[in-house]
Amino acid sequence: MKTLYLLRHAKSSWSFDELSDQERPLNDRGRDDAPLMGQALAKRRICPDIVVSSPAVRAMSTAVLVAREMQYPHDKIKVEPGIYGADVDDFLAIIKDLPDSAASALVVGHNPTITETANELSPSSLNEMPTAAVVCLRFTCEHWAEVSKVNAEFYFYDYPRNEN
Numbered sequence: 001m002k003t004l005y006l007l008r009h010a011k012s013s014w015s016f017d018e019l020s021d022q023e024r025p026l027n028d029r030g031r032d033d034a035p036l037m038g039q040a041l042a043k044r045r046i047c048p049d050i051v052v053s054s055p056a057v058r059a060m061s062t063a064v065l066v067a068r069e070m071q072y073p074h075d076k077i078k079v080e081p082g083i084y085g086a087d088v089d090d091f092l093a094i095i096k097d098l099p100d101s102a103a104s105a106l107v108v109g110h111n112p113t114i115t116e117t118a119n120e121l122s123p124s125s126l127n128e129m130p131t132a133a134v135v136c137l138r139f140t141c142e143h144w145a146e147v148s149k150v151n152a153e154f155y156f157y158d159y160p161r162n163e164n
Contacts (some may be wrong), residue, residue: 018062038065
């Protein structure tokens with residue numbers, strides 16, 4: 001069995017015109033919501049075998065803040081450049097290429113692709129995932145390359161306003 005957590009990065013700031021899109025940091029709400037979601041995952045006793053993030057500052061910051069709450073070492077977070085700007089097919093290829101030694105993976109990315117990928121894999125339909133939302137899917141397969149809607153089970157969906 002494989003367990004996939006798809007996490008949309010937390011709320012980012014638009015206050016710095018001089019920064020590129022990849023350099024945008026989290027805003028105050030994002031810095032509050034990311035640890036909140038990490039705590040929610042920790043309450044469920046979740047600590048994935050691997051955490052993979054887009055290289056964008058807002059995504060990496062989200063990954064670090066969530067990982068900290070789950071006791072996942074932030075220096076073990078894998079940066080996957082292909083997540084930034086990925087379409088659904090690219091994102092699925094990244095997921096299907098995860099190491100089979102990992103039974104569970106948390107992947108931090110961007111909308112609209114993260115929501116579209118969740119809908120591509122999930123037997124349940126999701127509306128647009130808000131910032132810092134996470135969806136958990138379980139797959140009855142031994143290899144990441146085999147994950148699909150056919151062998152997927154929708155496990156849970158959570159987001160910051162649900163935790164307040």
